[in-house]
Amino acid sequence: MRLARFGMLFGFGVLLSLALFKTRGEAQPNSFTEVVKGVWFREGDIEHMGHCNNAVIEMKDGLVVIDANFPSGARAVMADIKKVSSKPVKYVFDTHHHGDHAYGNAVWTQAGAITLAYQGVADEMKKYEPGRWQSTDRPDVKELKLATAEPPKQTFSTSPFVLEDETRRIEFHFFGWAHTRGDAFAYLPKEKILCTGDAAVNGPYNFVADGNVGNWPKVMAAAEKKNVQYVLPGHGPRGGVEIVKGQRLYFEELLRAVGAEIKNGKKLEQIVTFEGKNPKSTTIQMPATVKTWIGPGLAGQVATVYHELSEKKPAGDLPH
DSSP states (O other), X not given: OGGGGGTTOGGGTGGGSTTSSOOOTTOOTTOEEEXXXXXXXXXXXXXXXXXXXXXXXXXXXXXXXXXXXXXHHHHHHHHHHHHHOOSOEXXXXXXXXXXXXXXXXXXXXXXXXXXXXXXXXXXXXXXXXXXXXXXXXXXXXXXXXXXXXXXXXXXXXXXXXEEEOSSOEEEEEOOOOSSXXXXXXXXXXXXXXXEEEXXXXXXXXXXXXXXXXXXXXXXXXXXXXXXXXXXXXXXXXOBOTHHHXXXXXXXXXXXXXXXXXXXXXXXXXXXXXXXXXXXXXXXXXOOGGGGGGOSTXXXXXXXXXXXXXXXXXXXXXXXX
């Protein structure tokens, strides 16, 4: 049953296989709005296109884009940027290595931008590519005619890494392994804006198979210490620090609930119902306080956490 915890992978994307996770009613896919002067948020169309969210940050001589997106998402962001600024995109920051956040790298570098990421992103790409790239059936990936995903051109290993001029300061922070080993955040201290990638999402979009669920709440707690007014998540509508707090509480509750069942001697098959190798339902009940993050993927998350706790290894270190 070990493989069952990854039945939710759908080729690696889970949250990218978006027929499962309907966008919430208040979401505004493809919207491009100004959060504060010179900082825009674009909510990606996760349901139909698999796109992540993006942020665009204006500096004196150019723009910084948060997340490369899929190739089609990158082109959509480029088109929207032209509506608000004539400045060139200087940097594109990959919050992590997943395809919906990094497979557009080549589109951006061909347009003259430098792709940037925490070193863990490049390390994860070495681990999982070219397998995931070559297994995707996305036309926008295939039409690039590349053998594998393009890694970030520039990496950093000391946190924070800073981009700064007289108009803006952007800090790139690594707080630890949560959603992936390479998770990093973009933080604008003056504007009190935190871009979280998929370490914190606003909706039932959590993908845990590459994660360290036991460490995830600690990463969220570190992010909460920042002075934040606006949170721009990797998926779902933008909001405030309640997104980060809610994400922390969700995984604390999930770890507590699954841990209690293990302590009571329950086998995985007693708390998760499978269809073949795919988790379909679970007896685990999550509290209403974290309902924003509860969705069809809960049974798969329970299975993954069960294996992580039982085998005392992060999910991302267990066989896929």
